[in-house]
Amino acid sequence: MSLLRLTFLGTSAAQPTLHRNLSGLAVKADADLLLFDCGEGSQRQMVRFGTGFTVDAVFFTHFHADHYLGIIGFLRTLGMMGRAQPMRLYGPPPAKRLLHQAVHLGLESLAFPVEIIEVKDGDVVRRDGYAIHAVGVDHRINALAYALVEDDRPGRFNLEKARALGVPEGPSFGKLQKGETVTLPDGRQVRPEDVLGAARPGRRLVISGDTRPCASVVRAAKDADLLVHESTFSDDEQERALETRHSTAREAGRVAREAGARRLVLTHLSSRHDTDPARLLAQAREEFKGPAEVAFDGFTVELPLRD
Structure with missing residues (x-):
């Protein structure tokens, strides 16, 4: 795999704002195009940011409405575009029940098959040249993080x-x-x-989904090239973070530091930080000294190959 590029489709928590859509992340892994979560309006964001619609699979972190309701319109749009190849939808239980309802909503059937696959902590989905690992996290409902782990590459040719x-x-x-x-x-x-020289390690991308800071994400993000971590709240909203099982930006920075991640991107911002996330970034940077940024809709990150 040579190309590994992320495009943030939505970076707001719970509700859309004028500037930020609901959760959605498109990941281009060579020929594959994957979605992680699909909040309402994700398909419009895909048009807006030029990701294309040739999606191979969708991975849902959990089934709060702001993370999955966009799949209804997205699948209908694919049908209108003449899609014929199967689509696979992955997520934690109750994925089969909820996504079955989404797939079959309306009077017209989809013209392409949709396979719904429930995954749990420790499950691995193999793809060509990489794997997606499901990681259990700490949220109010059954929820997952995902780690995209590239296969080791051959050593340099002598x-x-x-x-x-x-x-x-x-x-x-x-x-x-x-x-x-x-x-x-x-x-x-x-x-x-x-x-050939010694094998070269592949890249590692970890997407936290919605969660309190937890040891499972720290383990998954060990030496990760990029950790995408939710940062819904700031320090003065710690009580709210505990109540809703979300993370503050400082806690996201601490997870990145404890994991030894190489880079941190904050996303899933409360609307009160919609246009001015500087405080969130400053708090995260007090914990994590590596490169750290706050994502915005349309923000694109391309991960280079490791030496």
Whole structure:
């Protein structure tokens, strides 16, 4: 996988504002396009920010209305666009009951199959070149974070070693880089480990969903390239954060620090921080000294390959 790009479709908590839509995040992973949550208006945000509609799967963190009601219109739009390939929807229980209602709302049936798959803490969804790990979190209802973990990449190809071993340039080089053993014209075999350096770790992206700060997210975000963490409230709203099982920006920063994450992006902002999230960012930065930003609708992050 070479491309890993995030586009924030909605960054507001509970209700939309003039500037921020409800929760939604589009992740482009090479040829795949994934959605994480689909609040009302997400499909318009996809048009607005140019993500395209060729979505392969949708992962729901939980089923509070502001995180999933947008799937109703989104699926209908896909049907009007002539989609034929299946769509997979993942989420914690009661995903099957709630999403079945959403899929079958209205008088017309969808022209493409929709598969609803319930996932729980520890479940892994394999994709081509990466996996999505479900992580249980601490919210008022059954909820998940998700960790997108890229497969390790082969080590760097040592051209000098390959030539010294008599490997002919061309397809044989490619086979070795893919992990295949090559047989030379004289019958000798050259293995990938003969010409490749140590495997290079893949990237790790963690999306917290709605949660109190919890050890499970810290573990999932260990050495993550990016932690996207909810930061609904500021320090003076700590009591409200506890009551609603959400996080403050300071707590999000603390999670990133304890995990050793490389970068932090705050999202899911209360409407009182809609146009001026500077206080949230300052509080998070008091805990986490790495790069930290507050997301806004249309904010795009592209994660580079690790060396």
